[in-house]
Amino acid sequence: MIAGGCGALCRYFVNERITKGFPTSFPLGTxxxxxxxxxxxxxxxxxxxxxxxxxxxxxxxxLLKGFLGGYTTFSTWMVQAVDQLRAKDLAGVFLNLLGSVLTGGLAALAGIWLIRFL
Incomplete structure (x- = not known):
C-alpha cells in the first residue's frame, strides 16, 4: 500500500513535469x-x-505490483483516449492507444533483454 502510494506520487510529479515542459494536445505525460x-x-x-x-x-x-502498479496508470490512459474521441481526434486516439501498447511492450522487452545481456 505504501509502495503504491509512493508510485502514484511519482506518477503525478513526472506527469506534471512533462505536461508543463512539453505542452501538447497529446497526453504525453501519461x-x-x-x-x-x-x-x-x-x-x-x-x-x-x-x-x-x-x-x-x-x-x-x-516494487512491481506496489510501486510500479501505482506509478503506471491504465485508467487515466483510457479516460484521455475517450477525451480524444470526444474531441474527434481519431488520429490522436489511434496513436495514443496503439502507440502506447506497442511501445510499452517493447519497453518491457527492452528492460528484460538489457538484464539478460548484462
Missing amino acids: YVVNISGSFAAGLVTGMVLYGWEIMPPVAAAV
Whole structure:
C-alpha cells in the first residue's frame, strides 16, 4: 500500500513535469509515465527471471505490483483516449492507444533483454 502510494506520487510529479515542459494536445505525460514504468517493470522482471539475487522475491513483488502498479496508470490512459474521441481526434486516439501498447511492450522487452545481456 505504501509502495503504491509512493508510485502514484511519482506518477503525478513526472506527469506534471512533462505536461508543463512539453505542452501538447497529446497526453504525453501519461505516455512517458506508462512507457518508463513498462521499462522498469521489464528490468525487475528480468532480474527475477535471470536469477539476479540483488533483492528478495518479496521486494521485487512490492516494487512491481506496489510501486510500479501505482506509478503506471491504465485508467487515466483510457479516460484521455475517450477525451480524444470526444474531441474527434481519431488520429490522436489511434496513436495514443496503439502507440502506447506497442511501445510499452517493447519497453518491457527492452528492460528484460538489457538484464539478460548484462
